[in-house]
Amino acid sequence: MRRIVRAFPTLLRIGFAEAVAYRAEFVIWMLTTTMPLVMLALWTAVAREGPFGRFTQADFVAYYLAALIVRTLSSSWVVWEMNQEIRMGTLSLRLVRPMHPFVSYTASHLAAIPLRGAVALPIAVILLLTVGNHVASDPVVIALLPLVVLSAWILAFVAGTAMGSLGMLMERSIAVWEIWMGLFAVMSGYLVPLELMPRWLATAAEWLPFRYLLGFPVEAIIGMADRAAVLRGLGIQWLMIGAATLISAAVWRAGLRRFEAYGA
Amino acid sequence: MPDIELRSLTKHYRVHKREPGMGAALRSLFRRKYETVRAVEELSFTIEPGERVGFLGPNGAGKTTTLKVLAGLLHPTSGEVRVVGHVPQRREAAFLKQITLVMGQKQQLLWDLPPAETFALNRAIYEVPKKQFDETMGELYELLGLAPLVGKPARQLSLGERMKCELAAALLHRPRILFLDEPTIGLDVSMQASMREFIRSYNERWGATVLLTSHYMVDVTALCPRVVVIDHGKLLYDGDLSSLVRRVNPDKLISLKLSRPVGRDDVARFGDIVEHTEAVAKLRVSSDKVRDVVSGVLAALPIADLTVEDPPLEDVMRQLFATKADETKVERAG
Numbered sequence: 001m002r003r004i005v006r007a008f009p010t011l012l013r014i015g016f017a018e019a020v021a022y023r024a025e026f027v028i029w030m031l032t033t034t035m036p037l038v039m040l041a042l043w044t045a046v047a048r049e050g051p052f053g054r055f056t057q058a059d060f061v062a063y064y065l066a067a068l069i070v071r072t073l074s075s076s077w078v079v080w081e082m083n084q085e086i087r088m089g090t091l092s093l094r095l096v097r098p099m100h101p102f103v104s105y106t107a108s109h110l111a112a113i114p115l116r117g118a119v120a121l122p123i124a125v126i127l128l129l130t131v132g133n134h135v136a137s138d139p140v141v142i143a144l145l146p147l148v149v150l151s152a153w154i155l156a157f158v159a160g161t162a163m164g165s166l167g168m169l170m171e172r173s174i175a176v177w178e179i180w181m182g183l184f185a186v187m188s189g190y191l192v193p194l195e196l197m198p199r200w201l202a203t204a205a206e207w208l209p210f211r212y213l214l215g216f217p218v219e220a221i222i223g224m225a226d227r228a229a230v231l232r233g234l235g236i237q238w239l240m241i242g243a244a245t246l247i248s249a250a251v252w253r254a255g256l257r258r259f260e261a262y263g264a
Numbered sequence: 265m266p267d268i269e270l271r272s273l274t275k276h277y278r279v280h281k282r283e284p285g286m287g288a289a290l291r292s293l294f295r296r297k298y299e300t301v302r303a304v305e306e307l308s309f310t311i312e313p314g315e316r317v318g319f320l321g322p323n324g325a326g327k328t329t330t331l332k333v334l335a336g337l338l339h340p341t342s343g344e345v346r347v348v349g350h351v352p353q354r355r356e357a358a359f360l361k362q363i364t365l366v367m368g369q370k371q372q373l374l375w376d377l378p379p380a381e382t383f384a385l386n387r388a389i390y391e392v393p394k395k396q397f398d399e400t401m402g403e404l405y406e407l408l409g410l411a412p413l414v415g416k417p418a419r420q421l422s423l424g425e426r427m428k429c430e431l432a433a434a435l436l437h438r439p440r441i442l443f444l445d446e447p448t449i450g451l452d453v454s455m456q457a458s459m460r461e462f463i464r465s466y467n468e469r470w471g472a473t474v475l476l477t478s479h480y481m482v483d484v485t486a487l488c489p490r491v492v493v494i495d496h497g498k499l500l501y502d503g504d505l506s507s508l509v510r511r512v513n514p515d516k517l518i519s520l521k522l523s524r525p526v527g528r529d530d531v532a533r534f535g536d537i538v539e540h541t542e543a544v545a546k547l548r549v550s551s552d553k554v555r556d557v558v559s560g561v562l563a564a565l566p567i568a569d570l571t572v573e574d575p576p577l578e579d580v581m582r583q584l585f586a587t588k589a590d591e592t593k594v595e596r597a598g
Binding site for chain 2: 003022093097
């Protein structure tokens with residue numbers, strides 16, 4: 001643990017240098033996250049005649065701009081990275097180093113946060129300038145927002161490492177990731193706010209991790225979740241992180257056993 | 265105590281087998297066929313500290329599998345392995361800090377960053393003290409001529425330049441054991457030579473133990489006084505190179521410098537022609553006939569100079585594996 005603490009600043013610095021080296025690809029990747037804008041156009045048109053549920057046009061604007069911010073700050077590409085390294089056999093080079101590969105992955109992903117912030121900041125400014133009265137006003141909720149978004153990132157990252165580790169057990173673990181992303185689109189509130197979904201679907205979403213990756217942080221940002229709901233959501237986020245960590249560790253161990261048996 | 269010790273190392277694994285074609289693809293959805301690959305069979309040898317050992321064998325002989333077991337990446341099916349007193353498969357930090365694995369076809373350099381960043385990363389991961397890092401890098405810069413390379417992104421370096429940086433990255437924690445899997449693959453002749461020179465000087469400077477696989481026999485002849493030869497995962501030979509050549513007793517090469525041109529037929533009656541020009545002829549002759557052939561050509565041909573050489577190691581290996589294959593056929597027939 002001491003070694004990790006000592007090495008981490010260097011890992012972060014180099015991770016940041018890598019993020020900067022990939023800045024063009026990074027910005028393009030971020031700009032392709034346009035689905036919230038498409039949904040924004042669609043739902044504001046629907047709400048032109050009057051509110052839809054409790055969503056006015058301004059609420060939809062606030063919701064999808066917040067969704068764009070949360071997605072920009074909290075998505076994770078670790079599953080792609082791990083899959084590539086497992087398939088190419090370069091994971092071996094990480095395994096012969098005296099540091100767990102997850103530490104390096106964590107550092108390189110954390111190091112990209114300033115760049116993600118640079119993309120998210122203008123969106124936040126637009127959000128405040130256009131529908132500034134539709135964001136959270138409770139100071140406690142506002143203070144908790146960074147933690148809520150960070151927790152969403154941690155959950156996405158840990159779930160990504162679990163699916164990435166599957167690459168050691170099956171030939172195309174990316175297929176599992178694609179299923180995950182399909183469910184995410186529907187069950188997280190990414191396409192449609194969960195409270196506008198059929199009741200049974202919204203109830204099911206309460207018990208699945210997807211809502212805590214996007215819908216919940218978005219509701220917290222736009223003030224649709226009160227202080228108690230934010231604290232409850234944060235607690236569930238950390239329960240989910242705990243469960244995802246256990247699953248990820250188990251899949252990694254099983255994957256590694258197979259990797260050590262068959263190689264790559 | 266040996267640095268590397270293998271006792272009856274065996275590594276088998278099951279692989280999915282499928283015939284080509286759509287039908288086979290569909291069938292494999294429901295019923296998968298597997299076959300067991302016997303990559304390494306009861307392999308035993310030891311390597312003392314500071315030795316440079318060539319690890320040879322044809323493709324698929326089990327060399328890389330063995331190296332991966334030694335580096336802790338693969339678990340043995342059975343048998344015992346110790347490297348610097350550690351069981352590699354446990355991958356303890358104290359073990360990993362003492363070894364390095366260089367795979368010529370895989371790279372650890374950060375692709376879009378200058379190699380200096382990979383060096384800094386490895387320094388942090390291996391906890392190399394600043395003073396030792398500066399010292400080691402100073403030596404590596406000098407020996408490998410790294411100075412003009414370390415500031416350019418790795419992707420802009422040539423293959424040879426990248427390989428130099430790969431070696432530097434792999435050695436900056438001063439490992440005691442070097443597992444080198446085809447470290448010179450794809451490099452031009454002069455770059456191969458400088459790599460060999462560097463590996464030798466690292467071994468001499470730090471007393472490191474080197475286990476090297478290479479398909480370039482010149483790497484092995486130049487670097488490794490001892491060779492371990494395996495085929496189909498089994499040990500074929502373990503000993504010094506010259507004894508291997510004697511044991512295989514291969515054909516010799518007789519090189520003739522001619523004082524005037526002679527006809528091809530006049531040369532061919534003494535052995536198999538490898539090369540024939542107006543000034544030079546080279547013959548391959550079975551080793552028990554060398555004496556007769558030498559006296560014959562001296563008497564019959566206008567010879568300005570004559571040398572008898574062992575064939576290149578490639579030929580020795582080819583002959584060794586061919587002999588082994590014949591023996592296997594005989595064993596099976598018996």
